[in-house]
Amino acid sequence: MGALAALTLAASVGAAPATALGQRWEPSWSPDPRIDGVGAFEALEDDRRGSHPEGLPHVYVQGNAYRFDAHLEDRDGSDRMRNESRGMRTRNGRKIEIREDETWRISYQMYIPDTLHATPSFTHIWQLKAPDVSTPLAQLSLPIVNGVPKIQARYWEVDDSVHEVGAADLAPIQNKWVTTTLEFKSGDDGYLRWVLQDGKRTLADKRVDHIDLWFSDEGYNRPKWGVYRSIRSAGLEETYLLVRDLKAWRLGPRNPVPSTPPPDRGPGAYEAERVGNVFEGAAEPARCGVCSGGHKVLLTGGNIYDYTVIRGVLSETTGARELTVHALVDGAQTFFVSVNGADAIQVPMSGNKEAVSTATVQVPLVAGVNTLRFYNLSARTPELDKIVIR
Template sequence: MPRLPALLLTVALLMPAIPAAAAPAATGPVVADPGASAHGPKWELRWNPSPRKDGLNAFEALEDDRRGSHPEGFPHVYPEGDAYRFDAHLVDRDGSDRMRNEVRGMRDSAGRPLEIRKDETWRLSYQMYLPDTLDATTAFTHIWQVKTSDTGTPVMQLTLPIKNGVPKIEARYWTLADNQVHPFATHDLAAIQNKWVTVTLEWKSSDDGYLRWAMHDGRTTLVDARADHIDLYWSEEQYNRPKWGIYRSIRSAGLQDTHMLIKDLKAWQLGPATPPVQLPEPDRSPGAYEAERAGNVFEGAAEPVYCRICSGGRKTILIGGNTYDYTVVRGILSETTATRQLTVHAVVNGAQSFRISVNGADSIEVPMTGTPDRITTTTVPVPLIAGVNTIRFFHLGARTPELDKIVIR
């Protein structure tokens, strides 16, 4: 890992305010980056979704009460006029001690994910409305994050803590080596509640990156601070992606039903995009079914992500550990009703196991032992019916291996 970061804060008097409405290309870059001179890379507007036109398709994925804890409150995330609204109720749950209603990632007008890759510099700007019912908490309440799919620790956050008895909004980043949080700027929360404010976040996703947070009330700069020489890129395969919404602990006193609104979302990128990671081709041999195959089911946190060593360049992660996170491989064909041999290909970290259920029948355990730097395989017999079959991969007690593909013989 790179060295632990050194923190440098730059206040608004020493640093020009980030324009709230104008596109950066029209005003010139305002980052202290040698490559951002007047003759260097230019800012390009990459994302400017319309709630009315694009709806939730503007985002890569939706996390709307993914545990199904409060169906009467559905939807919890939805367009409302020219804004996106996130509702949070006291009965919502995403596990035993927290609730989460968020969106993650960005999609362009063609529906492709916008991937924030290594050494890229991005700027996000949006307007935000926090009612006084969305208050700071003694545990945690996050309203914006950047995460990478294969790491549970957030890269950076906007959060609502209580500091010395005073409710605050705080910008912070994390270091992965020690899993430590580093706050670098705060503002009184009460001063921005029940009104629209403009939030701008700018960062370089690099081993030696920076993060800048600015907030404006109209033309008034409320905060403008920056942290330099920090590691903001943790994965060579995955990419950074922002998340908006309400993610809070239920272990704080005084929680209320509440909501948050965001609108006028924009994302600019400085200079050209980094080429995507080169990944293997999928296995197209008879009887092979990729875990990320279109039409498969990815429930709860389970999702396909990049994988350099996997067939098709993807694997499905975050399977198991509860009843909610599972994946189903669909469309498995068999000409006859018979017992066939199923070979599971997966990335395994030590001793792990899947539970698999074929066509909804009683499950069997598939134990595997391996290391994360290679693909591990194991073969078990499974009963298939003539026609189309499905196989559900899950585990109630622990995370499973990361599923690459299956092969039926």
């Protein structure tokens, strides 16, 4: 399907909500895999645990489509695997944010082979999520319902309860290209509409209104494509998913970015989100309305894979220095900090996620440049705002 046909299809899917009358659907994203490659996405979650390096890459361009491989060796934890892309970027590298109370329409073609099974546990092939909330807002999933393999659109509530929007039989759409369109308002009083088409035939067209599709105070929503499934289902095969003709439109003008504090430019201050730092595994910067620089780093700790490294920490002398950690804390949590690869120093913290808390410890620095690795092998850490060296 060409760009004009896809635009015509998306423009024909339903009417805009009454509050949006007079606004136009603004084309916002239309990547060409052969030109943009995987740089069309904000980031990849391609075997981020390093479970199957021989299979890399698991997310790549195949012809005019993006391909997501799922091998039996792949793991993203003890009970699941994940090879996905997340978010959208323009051709010049700008991140595209879906902001609060914005209405978006995303349309694309997908090819689901018959080796990509519906499962009694979970198999997701598209998600809508906020960076700083683990619960998804919406999904396309492949469940088994009353013994029948289905493709199902669903939405979640922040308490992790899940609700069906619509469903169709999976078998008739496998081994062929079909088109799906997801239209939604990202707000506390949002809506979600899902359309599935096989050529000119509409297989599903369902909509739910007055649902919460905004879980993040300062963040944004972003789509994810790929294969994310439980490994605890019998009969799993090595498989893949293909997507092509990706298009996104926004209804009306952009909503403003929430205002955030400026970065700390004081002596010895290092922002956690600073360019050049390392965010490994699930760890990544996210917007934060109360944090210095307007950002924090979240999803650090809980395993050996998810950690943050602050690089370029300067010291004029070798010896003990005072390290003050600034972070958002959910009750009582602990950082482990390894300086230049040495044994870790514990930094216990307490507080709440509405305000920045601090803790101070002594750390051994060398004269020159130092690196500080923040991690926790057994539990999530606080969300790191910045560090200050005295």
